[in-house]
Amino acid sequence: MGAVTLRGFGWRHAGRRAWAVRGVDLRVELGERVLLLGPSGAGKSTLLAALAGLLPEDSGEQEGTVEIDGLDPRKGRERVGIVFQDPETQLVMARSGDDVAFGLENRGVPAEEIWPRVDEALTRVGFPYHRDRPTAALSGGEQQRLALAGVLALRPGLLLLDEPTANLDPTGAALIRAAVAGALDADTTLILVEHRVAEALPLVDRVVVLEPGGGVRADGPPEAVFGAHGDALAAEGVWVPGRPVPPRHATAPAGDVLLTADRLGLPPRLAAVDLTVRAGEALAVLGPNGAGKSTLALLLGGLLKPGVGRVAATAALAGADARTPPHRWRAPALARRIGSVFQDPEHQFVTNTVFDELALGPRRTGQPEAAVRSTVDALLSRLRLTKLAAANPYTLSGGEARRLSVATALATAPRLLVCDEPTFGQDRRTWLELVDLFAELRDAGHGLVAVTHDAEFVAALADRRLTLDRP
Numbered sequence: 001m002g003a004v005t006l007r008g009f010g011w012r013h014a015g016r017r018a019w020a021v022r023g024v025d026l027r028v029e030l031g032e033r034v035l036l037l038g039p040s041g042a043g044k045s046t047l048l049a050a051l052a053g054l055l056p057e058d059s060g061e062q063e064g065t066v067e068i069d070g071l072d073p074r075k076g077r078e079r080v081g082i083v084f085q086d087p088e089t090q091l092v093m094a095r096s097g098d099d100v101a102f103g104l105e106n107r108g109v110p111a112e113e114i115w116p117r118v119d120e121a122l123t124r125v126g127f128p129y130h131r132d133r134p135t136a137a138l139s140g141g142e143q144q145r146l147a148l149a150g151v152l153a154l155r156p157g158l159l160l161l162d163e164p165t166a167n168l169d170p171t172g173a174a175l176i177r178a179a180v181a182g183a184l185d186a187d188t189t190l191i192l193v194e195h196r197v198a199e200a201l202p203l204v205d206r207v208v209v210l211e212p213g214g215g216v217r218a219d220g221p222p223e224a225v226f227g228a229h230g231d232a233l234a235a236e237g238v239w240v241p242g243r244p245v246p247p248r249h250a251t252a253p254a255g256d257v258l259l260t261a262d263r264l265g266l267p268p269r270l271a272a273v274d275l276t277v278r279a280g281e282a283l284a285v286l287g288p289n290g291a292g293k294s295t296l297a298l299l300l301g302g303l304l305k306p307g308v309g310r311v312a313a314t315a316a317l318a319g320a321d322a323r324t325p326p327h328r329w330r331a332p333a334l335a336r337r338i339g340s341v342f343q344d345p346e347h348q349f350v351t352n353t354v355f356d357e358l359a360l361g362p363r364r365t366g367q368p369e370a371a372v373r374s375t376v377d378a379l380l381s382r383l384r385l386t387k388l389a390a391a392n393p394y395t396l397s398g399g400e401a402r403r404l405s406v407a408t409a410l411a412t413a414p415r416l417l418v419c420d421e422p423t424f425g426q427d428r429r430t431w432l433e434l435v436d437l438f439a440e441l442r443d444a445g446h447g448l449v450a451v452t453h454d455a456e457f458v459a460a461l462a463d464r465r466l467t468l469d470r471p
Contacts, residue, residue: 004028004051004158004189008064010214011046011055013395018387020046020397022063022214028206030157033190035200035222038210039237039427040399044193045085047210048160051191052082068158078107081156085163085398085425086344087140087147096138097122097131100150107154121149124183126175128290137269140167140343140421141289141453148176158189163398165196166424167343169288169453177203195427198241209233237427245432245456248439250463255279256316258416258447259300259326263309270295271471272309277416279316282438282448284458287468293451294343294420296468300449301340301418302326313337317415317447332365339409341419343451345401349393354385354404357393361412379407382437384430398425406434416447423454435460 010022021043028034036044049055050066053073068076084090093099100118109117118131125145138146144167151159161180165173173196181203184190194200207225211217218225218233226233226240234240256279265272270292277283277300285293298304299311305327315322317337321329326338342348351357358376367375380386383403388396393404402425409417422438423431438461442448452458458465 003030003069004191005067005070006047006064009047009050009066010063011043011050012061013046014058014060016060016391016395019043019063019214020060021050021210024064024210024214024216026208026216026219028189028191030189031187032206033184033204034192034206034208035197035204036191036193036208036210037197037233037238038217039212040403040425040430041397042210042212043397044210045162045397048082048162048191048193051158052080052160053077054082079156080158080160081151081154082160083144083148083151083162083164085166086346087143087167088344090147090150091135091143094134094136095131096127096129096133096135096146099135099146100131100153103150103154117153118149121153122146124152124179125149126172126179139289139291140294141169141172144168145172145176148179152179152183155185157187158191159184161190161192161194163193163195163425165194165199167289167421167453170455172289173199173453195239195425197239201241209238212236234428237429239428243428245428245435245460247460248435249461250280250282251443252280254281254463255445257314258317259314260312261300261309262312264296264299264306264311265309265471266292266295266299266304266307268471270299270307271469273466273468275466277447277449279415279445279447280442281463282442282450282461284462284465285449285451285468286453286458286465288470291468291470293468297340297343297418297420297449297451300326301338302329302334303340335361335412335414336365337414337416339412339414339417341405341409341417341422343420343424345398345405346394348405348408349401352392353389354380354391354393354396355389357404358407358411361408365412375411379411383407383433399427399430402426403430403434406437410437410441414446416449417441418449420451421453422450423452423457431457 006024006026009024012019104114207222208219209217218229230240234243259277261275263272362372
């Protein structure tokens with residue numbers, strides 16, 4: 001079972017003026033495979049949360065109705081499985097196998113069936129470790145595979161996937177798509193949110209496009225929707241297949257060396273690496289999930305102490321502190337020199353509003369309040385966050401949260417920016433704006449290090465590439 005019916009459905013988060021999603025009339029029949037599209041902030045993730053029964057009545061205001069097989073989703077959660085944008089939020093156990101077994105145990109599955117179903121699910125998603133692997137030792141992409149395994153093991157009638165390949169390397173993404181295709185029974189209903197539209201199309205037979213202002217913009221077979229609305233959808237931010245993006249390569253040679261790494265590592269998470277980061281250059285860090293890319297970003301950002309080797313800043317970056325490793329700099333000095341964007345945006349949010357989040361860095365570095373407000377207003381406008389200035393950062397969509405995390409790193413105008421998956425969750429329009437912003441920073445003499453699986457981002461912006469292997 002897994003038929004979906006929405007009649008005039010809308011949801012507004014508590015404390016927000018704008019509706020996250022509104023005026024949605026939609027019917028998804030048993031066994032249909034739907035790709036849900038729309039610009040960042042159109043309400044795709046909110047709609048999936050509603051279908052999963054994860055919008056408590058006291059957490060916002062609802063219009064209209066939403067039903068799964070005729071029931072309020074809050075009363076039929078056993079029919080639905082969901083994988084969130086951030087898989088870490090649904091991992092609850094210390095060992096990987098136990099995490100997949102957790103849902104089965106809660107559903108009362110007979111004990112003799114649990115471990116065979118756990119092993120089957122782990123195999124389907126290409127999980128590279130034994131079931132005893134600690135969940136704390138997994139990379140973001142590996143966590144995503146594990147979260148999907150936990151959902152597949154439950155064999156839901158309605159499967160909801162919110163960008164299931166966003167943090168995966170190309171091989172891992174292909175494994176996930178194959179796992180989804182192989183896991184769907186004839187009567188399993190699938191609703192998928194995915195920015196990698198071209199790769200997702202073989203999984204679906206229908207495309208539904210949400211209108212940011214409310215309602216459904218387009219609905220039908222993929223070829224019909226893109227044929228009739230492709231140009232308009234691309235202009236509004238949808239990743240329509242066959243629309244290449246323009247390159248933004250450097251306009252001048254790279255400048256001064258800002259940072260060097262000499263046999264830098266953190267066993268067992270990262271094998272020893274040598275690299276140089278220069279002003280006026282964008283360095284892309286590539287490699288499979290589990291290679292230590294996020295660990296390298298934290299080391300370069302001065303947020304982790306090296307296990308082996310060293311990170312050294314030059315006078316061009318650190319001035320008189322050049323002899324001191326970045327992880328020993330005082331927080332205001334680090335914020336002025338190196339900005340970091342984490343893989344999980346929520347890990348760097350510490351205030352109650354978007355405005356205060358952006359103001360935090362400039363205030364800590366001693367800027368006058370007038371300068372703080374000017375900086376914040378400019379970033380809000382540039383990254384399309386102005387209407388969300390008073391919103392709680394934890395109520396933002398995945399794409400909005402990513403833009404806010406980038407903006408917080410830029411607020412102190414650091415000479416070096418270290419980003420972990422900076423384009424995650426972006427529609428085509430905001431993706432282009434982020435690329436333009438990074439290109440302008442680089443061309444103005446800032447250094448950029450980007451950990452990414454986004455091949456289009458690398459092709460458009462990277463001046464140099466570093467590929468890591470698994471340790």
